[in-house]
Amino acid sequence: MTLNLHNSSWNEVRLVQVATQPHHITGLFATIQDTLRTSNSEWQEVISAFYECVADGTVTFYEAESQSVNHPQVWTYLLYDCAADEEEVITNPNINTLEPALQLLELAGIG
Numbered sequence: 001m002t003l004n005l006h007n008s009s010w011n012e013v014r015l016v017q018v019a020t021q022p023h024h025i026t027g028l029f030a031t032i033q034d035t036l037r038t039s040n041s042e043w044q045e046v047i048s049a050f051y052e053c054v055a056d057g058t059v060t061f062y063e064a065e066s067q068s069v070n071h072p073q074v075w076t077y078l079l080y081d082c083a084a085d086e087e088e089v090i091t092n093p094n095i096n097t098l099e100p101a102l103q104l105l106e107l108a109g110i111g
Contacts, residue, residue: 003087006061006075007048015059015077016090020100024060024076027051029107032062043108062104072101 003010028051036043049062060076075097082088 001085001087003089005089006050006063008050008061010087012082012084012087014080014082014086014088014090016080017075017077017092017095018058019095020060020074020076020097024051024053024058025074025100025104025107027053028060028062028074029104032108062101071098072105073097074100074104076100 003013003015005015028049031051032043032046032049035041035046035049046062047064050059052059057079058076059079060074062072062074064072077089
């Protein structure tokens with residue numbers, strides 16, 4: 001079974017939500033900046049992005065509800081290999097996903 005999460009598809013992977021760390025935000029911000037440098041887009045037009053951190057086995061997603069980026073969110077997951085048809089997303093509702101997004105916007109000079 002393929003997982004569809006944050007505009008990405010995953011096979012043979014289990015994703016476990018963890019707290020976003022500063023290096024995840026930095027990596028995500030660098031990824032977005034690289035995209036902006038090579039396109040004609042502006043920050044406000046970025047509605048989704050992701051950063052894969054090989055060092056700690058995580059993937060961090062950024063999403064905005066729309067191009068107006070009124071309610072951005074950031075999620076970070078640990079990636080675990082699993083057998084086909086055992087794909088799963090395990091979320092923790094106690095993790096504040098809004099604060100890292102607001103920090104990201106502040107770093108960009110938008111917040």
